[in-house]
Amino acid sequence: MKLALSLGILVATILPTVSCFGGARHFTYLYEAPTSAPGSVELENWVTWQRGSNPARFDQVDFRHELEIGITNRFQASIYLADWFYENDPSHSGFAYSDSAIELIYNLSNPVIDPVGLSIYEEINVGRQHLELESKLIAQKNFGPLILDYNLTLEAEWEEQGLQERQGELQQAFGASYEISPRISVGLEFLHEFVFPDWRDKEKIRNVFVGPNVAFRHENWFVTITALAQATDTRDEADFKVRTIFGFGF
Amino acid sequence: MKKISILSVVVACLLACQLANYVPPVTAQMAAASKGQHVDLVTLREGRRLLVHRCIECHTLPPLWHYAVEDWPNIVNGMSHRASLKPAERDAIVAYISAARSTAQ
Numbered sequence: 001m002k003l004a005l006s007l008g009i010l011v012a013t014i015l016p017t018v019s020c021f022g023g024a025r026h027f028t029y030l031y032e033a034p035t036s037a038p039g040s041v042e043l044e045n046w047v048t049w050q051r052g053s054n055p056a057r058f059d060q061v062d063f064r065h066e067l068e069i070g071i072t073n074r075f076q077a078s079i080y081l082a083d084w085f086y087e088n089d090p091s092h093s094g095f096a097y098s099d100s101a102i103e104l105i106y107n108l109s110n111p112v113i114d115p116v117g118l119s120i121y122e123e124i125n126v127g128r129q130h131l132e133l134e135s136k137l138i139a140q141k142n143f144g145p146l147i148l149d150y151n152l153t154l155e156a157e158w159e160e161q162g163l164q165e166r167q168g169e170l171q172q173a174f175g176a177s178y179e180i181s182p183r184i185s186v187g188l189e190f191l192h193e194f195v196f197p198d199w200r201d202k203e204k205i206r207n208v209f210v211g212p213n214v215a216f217r218h219e220n221w222f223v224t225i226t227a228l229a230q231a232t233d234t235r236d237e238a239d240f241k242v243r244t245i246f247g248f249g250f
Numbered sequence: 251m252k253k254i255s256i257l258s259v260v261v262a263c264l265l266a267c268q269l270a271n272y273v274p275p276v277t278a279q280m281a282a283a284s285k286g287q288h289v290d291l292v293t294l295r296e297g298r299r300l301l302v303h304r305c306i307e308c309h310t311l312p313p314l315w316h317y318a319v320e321d322w323p324n325i326v327n328g329m330s331h332r333a334s335l336k337p338a339e340r341d342a343i344v345a346y347i348s349a350a351r352s353t354a355q
Contacts, residue, residue: 023307024308040334110303111306112273182309219332
């Protein structure tokens with residue numbers, strides 16, 4: 001937590017000296033291949049509300065504050081200053097700090113002029129009794145006003161006392177977004193998750209989520225919202241989730 | 251048969267969108283067409299690179315003929331701050347669009 005506070009102070013000191021916008025998102029559960037312009041800085045605030053009812057009803061609201069920085073024409077870095085959440089279930093309710101993270105994205109090819117735009121992504125996430133590594137392959141193709149996007153993600157997570165509890169997850173996500181005007185896009189997002197508790201596939205946990213999204217951008221800010229419903233019936237998973245990302249450049 | 255027909259229609263739609271979005275590579279012909287404006291091949295290549303990298307950070311690219319040639323400087327200028335474009339980079343994008351259009355005509 002101290003680290004997050006120190007980073008916050010550092011950021012507040014640096015921000016007035018820069019003034020650019022990193023770019024707008026067309027999706028909230030998928031990353032896009034283009035990286036931010038060098039020297040650009042953007043603050044993105046994420047809010048994700050999840051509600052589940054299997055086996056008992058629960059609500060969880062996750063918050064993320066991400067600072068995105070363009071380093072070179074092909075490389076960007078982000079700092080998740082603090083991930084925190086509010087949860088409410090029959091046993092308890094309240095706020096808690098979750099973790100902080102560093103995310104790096106390197107762009108390999110362009111979605112307009114190359115056959116497919118590719119980027120690779122790496123995230124290191126550290127919290128109290130929590131360590132997570134996430135690797136991603138991002139593939140995108142722009143067809144005029146239509147963006148087709150695909151993410152393949154592998155997550156490894158260690159939790160609890162001594163980081164003894166471990167879990168893996170493989171996720172593929174597909175998104176389509178159509179730009180109906182330079183400011184507004186509408187689309188669809190689809191997630192397919194394979195969860196491996198203790199890195200084994202004994203329980204055959206598969207989750208599928210699908211739903212629409214809408215993105216609005218103007219001047220140096222944007223807001224993108226996605227609503228996903230679970231198409232499977234997995235225990236302890238949300239029935240639906242809504243994610244909003246609000247970003248602005250300084 | 252029905253599946254192949256649907257797939258063919260989808261592929262045709264995507265290709266049509268892609269053609270509308272065509273960003274032609276820089277040619278010597280383009281540089282020759284821009285000679286009066288003191289623009290060289292390097293500048294045009296940089297303009298194309300910036301157009302396809304920076305502009306798509308926020309939005310998809312409109313067809314280059316979607317706006318009049320004289321409107322492009324104001325359009326690019328209006329978004330240059332957001333796209334972190336320096337004046338020379340902004341001018342390179344406008345020069346590329348102008349050259350691409352002049353050789354396409």
